[in-house]
Amino acid sequence: MNTPQPHDPPKWMIKLMRLIVNSDYLEEIEGDMEEIFIDNVEAFGVRRARNVYFRDVLKLIRPSLLRKLKLFQKLILTTMLKNNLKVAFRNILKHKTNSVINLVGLSIGLTIGAIALLYVTEEFSFDDFHENRDRIYKIVTESDDGGILETNAWPVAYKLKTEYPEVESVIYTRKAHPSFKVNDQGNKYGHNIHFASEDFFTMFSFPFLEGDPETALTAPNTIVITEAMKNRYFDGEALGKTLTIRDSIKFQVSGVVENVPSNSQIKFDVLISFATFIDMTGFQYTEGWGNFNVRNYLMLKEGANVTALGEKAANMYWDNDGEWMEEMGVDFQVTLVPMKEVYLQSEMYNGFGPEGSLQNVKTISLVALFALLLASINYINLNTARAANRSKEVGVRKVNGSSKSMLIIQFLTESFLLTLLASLLTIVILNYSLPFFNQLMDKEFALSSYVDGRLIGSLIVLVTAISLLSGYYPAWMMARMKPVQALKSRLNKSAGGLTLRKSLIIFQFFISSIMVLATLIVLNQIDFMKNQHLGFEKEQVLIVDGVNLPNDVRRKTFRNLLSQIPAVKLASHSNALPAHPGWQGQWAYPGQVNDKPVDTEYLAIDENYVDVLGLELLAGRNFDPEMKSELSEGLLINETCVYAMGWESPEDAIGKRIVSPSQSPQGTVIGVLKDYHGLGLQNDIWPKAMDYASDRHGRYYAIKFDAVNTGKLLSGIEEIWNELYSNYSFEYFFLDEAFDRQYKQEDQLASVLTVFAMVILIISGIGLFGLIAFIASSRTKEVGIRKALGATVFQIIYLFAKEFITLILIGNVLAIPLILYFGKGWLESFAYRTEIDPFIFLYCIGITMVLSLLLISLKTMKTAKMNPVHSLRYE
């Protein structure tokens, strides 16, 4: 793997240096740079050394050291181009405000464009490092209601392998239980651990550093680890050494692979041979048609037809287990999803790593495109506005024999030069802003990927496209002026340029409003979800995670001892909590098994559960430890469950029986709870059924505490923990934080949108500012006359502002129907949602107006305040 060592200068900087420095000097300079870098690392640390390195690379850009390209030289040194470049440079320097505005706008646009490019490139490159990718398929289960389960029943993959000749290999994988932690001299560390069967490494291409990919996962109790794991737990070679997992299971390292690349949807730190799992559990590949808990991949033989295989295999469940499925009233199909589509194109859950979203890719590309477009619009607007000022230049050139196309080339040279400067600035901005964007988008982008042929290619295309897009129209407009008119500077003021400029401003604010409105809608929905009454009390509940604990009487002792701590009001022991669902998808039936299962969430709780969470009983009663029969037979269900079972009311449900093939949940309803949100508000409330079985299934201790008196709370709990479970790590979290973490994706979307909306607003604002600056200076005389005739400063500002206010308002209004349509669509993905608040349109108009008025008055104030004596003498 080519990840840079922490003590190397970043690769992309080295590549950049190689690109610009004369090859005769390269060896010497590169050596010097490296030596200085290493000195600096020792003296000031890596961060500072990198910054110095970066600065030094940039300072290498000077004529005596630059690479001499013959072709390049020839091209540039053509007299005409040389002259064009000179004029372009002078123009850029002469109109500093104008150039700075264009430069800043373009480089912000390009930065966003570059980040989108990085993002999109990575999303599309997912899993492309597997040599056999085109032959690999993920086996999934499709049910009759269209839902997709990413796991399969046990015999499916086995049968595919043994009974279908076109299949080369299949693999079984499964995520290891959270209690599988690396035990390093008594300290336990959680890692991403999976079980995988022996053909894993012949199917997927994860390069081996030690060991043999063909046999690494064959024997029980062997593991393959990544390089990072090896460096963490072993000195030198790891092959053949052992690693202890859980409490005392020893695993022999049979292979070390390079760290999993960031663009892999299969992520792991440790893979345990599947044979280990078989040994531990006694499961068999040939049995368990109802056990949907293995994740399988399949590799076809070269040239085999996947459609034919898919058709043959689809009905496997019916052929083998039809009777049972009929009885249960369900239907399943075996489906093969091509590996290259799993990440981006399919929307199913991926228990092995990240899931991509085509929607996000589209949105981000679109926003980046907008940013670039708006920056180009700035250029067009500013330069068409200035056209009149340059008419003399055009006139003189034309009189001296310059053709239209030569003029166009001259103006295009200018826009090309400016875009090029902007892209240099972009590299600098990117270098410093990437960490921020990485944090924002939860990615690990590095600039090194830039110095890759394809990306450099796309950047060159981007720069050229932007130069042409922004430069062509102004160039054409200026070049077509008639020499006589041009020399007289008598340009028709209402020529096409003005209407175009107006429409472009409308477009800019149309886009800006869309971004602002979208951000407001997302923020509103998040606010709604976070402040909605959930039906339980999430504050002041501390949760201790007992995932590793052995199943014995100490579980109950621990709960009971907790109540001795003064700050603890009440403690409960259960297998599920809000945001930590119980067993979902359990089939339950009212009375007896029939053909309509109710998809139920099963929870195992104790008598304190209802009070700790502040749940409300609608009918019946809670579990009572005194009434032993109710403890073993009773069930609490929620309101949704009542109606899902077909009962009429909570009262009606009391005393009714629920059965289930897995016996969880099974029993008689003794109480009905008012509905509460067990999951984030993206989700509907599921039917829930709870029995009193926390001793068997308990994992979490939920502790309601007294907010006033938290001083000894944690230390008290930990003390009791250490008394009972001195060998186990003590892990805790707060219920409200855990619950709000379910909105992480929405929170992330909101911050990305906020940043992008701000960028878009800034670009539009900058353009508006430049335009106003120009208009204000060209109308200085008019202002002087108006003032001399008695106009106030305010009236003059209004004079400038009114034209733009109309344009901004139109932009805003145009955005409304679009945002209503798409906003509704987005909100519909939430089970519980706000309506689009009409006030956001007012906010948005407010935001854009205030921003524009601020910019307008800032710039016009000077002109408006000017003493008429001076302004009349202006020019």
Next chain:
Amino acid sequence: MKKTKLGEFEEFVLLTVVLLKEDAYGVEIKKELEARLKQTLSVGSIQSALKRMEEKGFLESQFGEATKKRGGKRKRIYSATPQAHQVLNEMREIRESMWTSISIAGANQ
């Protein structure tokens, strides 16, 4: 003075090359000069001065050894040409004669 001129910074770099003798390569020159001028210099500024002077004929250079610290890249060792020594001496003489005149003038006041 000869036609070929020596800028102030170039003179400093050239003097450093003479001073460092066989140690005169990029990094050492930079360190030495930074210590004497009490300011940070970029690699680019030193290198462009060296290249310019080499072109003007004040410096000669040849590759030295490669070290691990340099990622296996060879150093380039610079040495001043006779012409450079001559120009340096001339400049020094001119300066000294001027300073002497100044101090005499100062003493006469």
